[in-house]
Amino acid sequence: MSQPASPSRQPVRAATAAFIGTMIEWYDFYIYATAAALVFGELYFPSHDPFLSTMASFGTFAVGFFARPFGGLVFGHLGDRIGRKKALMTTLMMMGAATVCIGLLPDYASAGILAPVLLVLLRVVQGIAVGGEWGGAVLMAGEHAPQGRRTFFASFAQLGSPAGLILSLVAFRAVTSMDxxxxxxxxWRLPFLASAVLLIVGIVIRLGVNESPEFAQVQRAQRTAKLPIAEVLRSAFGLVLLGIGANTIGIAGVYFTNTFMIAYTTQYVGVTRSMILDCLFAVAIIQFLVQPMAAWLAERMGGARFLKCAALAAMISPYPMFVLVQRGEPAAMVIGIALAVVCMASFYSVIAGFVSGVFPARIRYSAISLAYQVCGALAGGLTPLAGAWLAHRFAGQWWPLAVFYTCLAGVSLVSIAALDARRQKHAEMAETAGAAN
Structure with a gap:
């Protein structure tokens, strides 16, 4: 068994473990998303109408998002009560087991109605696991960070998302070249079965990380909350609502530019599956490179100011994206999608550290998990469905999709402004109270 590294090495070790762990979790989540766009409709929801099969397939994709708040509640409670590390080990094993089982699942032609039922149940397990994973990974990285570096270190948990996307696209690009x-x-089963190897790697790495020092301090002071979620709802409900809104474009944007865009370009633009996967692979690499630079820049600009700028840019980005995507040429599609993704990814990289700093350590896991996962259920789970409906309803017109994306980014911009205003007000009140004493 791995031994924890020395305290001086723990910040880097914790950030690395957060990155690797979330990369594995998101790889598992994204291969399901890719399979939902490419094969699940045909294999598990056969229909005479491809649109209905696609909607049913995206429906199972959405189910995973609606399970995420439950995972956030359960593992947020465990993380605030018994520790971040134990919760994270459990979520990683749950996700790996569910993903491998999907790779072994018979299709509708072999098992009938039992096949889609089991697919939905395994998707629920995936949703619960990733719902508990995100908050713990962000906190393990951010709470181990040196003074003043929370934004940058917490961004490594966010970096797992594009890394997992890159792995999933590589895996599916390899198998889509088959007959x-x-x-x-x-x-299509091979990317799911490969998750077993990644699971072992993730477990070994996480065994070498100590418990969060901030949570350990709460434990030593015997200040752990008896029922964290009740305290969150009682004392910080307004902040949670703003956290839900703030996360919107960081979550919805990922599934708009990746999951929905696969279905949109293959069905309405007329490009091949392999072409759009190649384009998304190039964009994912750009996202992977942009995110740490965005976190570094945000530390110098200030998190709130940076997030406002990124959200405003995201509101504008879908219009040039669709103009270029409609051309159906690889280079134009990469540039167009990358324009939107750079804005979204810059926001996504910084939002975790910003929102986690709003809540006290004793209820932080529960609070940020609730905010992020409820947003995931609404903005992430429904975005591909809403996109598919708009594309079908306004066939041949891209502007309703662009307006939809602008509205998503606008929700984040307003919420960040409100959170920043509340934070500044509380800081002024604390300063006034300190001066009075």
């Missing part, structure tokens, strides 16, 4: 019949028969 179509072989791909539908067994090729």
């Amino acid at each position: 179509h019949a072989a791909f539908l028969s067994w090729g």
Whole structure:
């Protein structure tokens, strides 16, 4: 068994473990998203109408998002009561087991109605696992960070998302080059089965990280909350609502530019599956490079100011994106999607550290998990469905989709402004109270 590293090495070790762990979790989540766009409709929800099959497939994708708040509540409670590390080890094992089982699942032609039922149940397990994972990974990285570096270190948990996306795209790009019949028969299962290897790697790395020092301090002072979620709802409900709104474009934008865009470009623009996967792979690499630079820049600009600028840029970004995507040329599609993704990814990289700093350590896991996962259920789970409906309803017109994306970014901009105003007000009140004493 791995031994924890020395205290001086723990910040880097914790950030690395957060990155690797979330990369594995998001790889598992994204391969499901890619399979939902490419094969699940045909294999598990066969229909005479491809639109209905696609909507049913995206429906199971949404189910995972609606399970995420439950995972956030359960593991947020455990993380605030018994520790971040134990909660994270459990979520990682749950996600890996569910993903491997999906890779072994018979399709509708073999098992009938039992096949989609089991697929939905395994998707629920995935949703619960990733719902508990995110908050713990952000806190393990951020709470281990040196003084004044929370934003940058917490961003490593966010960096796992594009890394997981890159891995998932590589995996599916490899298997989509197979003969179509072989791909539908067994090729699509290989990315899911490969998760077993990643699971072992993730467990080994996380064993070497100490418990969060901030949580350990709360434990030593015997100040752990008996029922964290009740305290969150009683004392910080307004902040949670603003946290939900603040996360919107960081979550919805990922599934708009990746999951929905696969279905949109293959069905309405006429590009091949392999072409859009290649384009998204190039964009994912850009996202991976942009996120740490954005976190570094945010530390110098100030988190709130940076997030406002990123959200405003995200509101503008879908219009040039769709103009370029409609051309159906690889270079134009990469540039167009990258414009939107750079804005969204810059926001996503910084939002975790900003929101986690709003709540006290004793209820922080529960609070940020509730905010993020409720937002995930609404903004993430429904975005591909809403996009598919708008594309079908306004066939041949891209502007309703662009307006929809602008509205998502606008919700984040307003929420960040409100959070920043409340934070400044509380800081002024504390300063006034200190001067009076």
